[in-house]
Amino acid sequence: MVKYFLGQSVLRSSWDQVFAAFWQRYPNPYSKHVLTEDIVHREVTPDQKLLSRRLLTKTNRMPRWAERLFPANVAHSVYILEDSIVDPQNQTMTTFTWNINHARLMMVEERCVYCVNADNSGWTEIRREAWVSSSLFGVSRAVQEFGLARFKSNVTKTMKGFEYILAKLQGEAPSKTLVETAKEAKEKAKETALAATEKAKDLASKAATKPPQQRQQFV
Amino acid sequence: MNSVGEACTDMKREYDQCFNRWFAEKFLKGDGSGDPCTDLFKRYQQCVQKAIKEKEIPIEGLEFMGHSKEKPEGSS
Numbered sequence: 265m266v267k268y269f270l271g272q273s274v275l276r277s278s279w280d281q282v283f284a285a286f287w288q289r290y291p292n293p294y295s296k297h298v299l300t301e302d303i304v305h306r307e308v309t310p311d312q313k314l315l316s317r318r319l320l321t322k323t324n325r326m327p328r329w330a331e332r333l334f335p336a337n338v339a340h341s342v343y344i345l346e347d348s349i350v351d352p353q354n355q356t357m358t359t360f361t362w363n364i365n366h367a368r369l370m371m372v373e374e375r376c377v378y379c380v381n382a383d384n385s386g387w388t389e390i391r392r393e394a395w396v397s398s399s400l401f402g403v404s405r406a407v408q409e410f411g412l413a414r415f416k417s418n419v420t421k422t423m424k425g426f427e428y429i430l431a432k433l434q435g436e437a438p439s440k441t442l443v444e445t446a447k448e449a450k451e452k453a454k455e456t457a458l459a460a461t462e463k464a465k466d467l468a469s470k471a472a473t474k475p476p477q478q479r480q481q482f483v
Numbered sequence: 484m485n486s487v488g489e490a491c492t493d494m495k496r497e498y499d500q501c502f503n504r505w506f507a508e509k510f511l512k513g514d515g516s517g518d519p520c521t522d523l524f525k526r527y528q529q530c531v532q533k534a535i536k537e538k539e540i541p542i543e544g545l546e547f548m549g550h551s552k553e554k555p556e557g558s559s
Contacts, residue, residue: 284507287499290484300487302495302531303502304542306524312515314506319535319542321487343540347548352511360548364541373549 265401269394274387279355279380282388286348286357286378290320297323299341314350319343324366337366355380368399406467413460417453424449488534494527 275282290301298320305317321341331338346361357378363371374394381387486495501520509515535542 280507280511283511284503287503287506299485301484302486302488302491303498303524304528304531304535308510308515308518312513314510314515315547317542317547319487319540343542345542345545349548350510352513352515358548362549364545 265397267396269392269396271392273390273392274381275390276387278386279378279388280352282378283350283352283357297325299323312351312353314348314352316348316350318346318348320346334369337369340365342366370396370398372396402470403468406464409467410460410464413463414457417456417460420456421449421453486531486534487538487540488531491527491530491534494523494530498523498527 277285289295290298300319300321302319303316304319305315307315309315321343324337324340324342326334326338342363343365344361344363346359348357348359350357357376359376359378360373361376362373372394374392376393377391378388379391381389484495486492498520501523505519509517
């Protein structure tokens, strides 16, 4: 389950000023949480586009309840990659930014498109989309699946127990011996629980080992 | 701004200065050839890539621009 964000902003500066400023925006008074900035890849393509990859480290500020729940994450800064394509001929820039650690706890991906403002060619607009996801959703699904499977196997035992005692009270010989019936119910319950555990394990391990950028394909 | 490799900060700043000038005066005006910063970039990269390895920052094997993302259904 992913949280989606869509927004639009306008900068009252021309596209070339904005694109130049993009590379010079750190540090600024609003970026105290940004600790380091590095270009780790850069190239000009044959069709005159500039591809860059920027590595940022940022502080990992969590609310107190999250620090208590995830103590292992507290000590580590967040590493973030920002990929960008600057296309001066079309006067557009596209960026894609995401965190490459703490990814199982939470992943934030942001895609921006910068272009000339439709109403005012001296302005620049930014269309921003973001996706926030967490593999903790997979863990909670596994817990739910296991709980439901165990509940179902307990229902089987409940009904078998009822049938047994009713037969006894009504003086009927149970269709099988006491030992065989109880054994059968136990075996069935064990199988159900095992199948549920396997499924839960599978769900949990899928959630835990998902590579940082692997996502379901959305239509 | 500091580099993730403490020893690389000066090289980074030198490269940045060169790049920012070339970017605004040449590249954005349509002249993407003749990047005058390649030597500075090489020096800077040697330093920072080493620091990245030492700190075990996992930047390897990641597809450029991730992959295309489309709006997921039914999300708030």
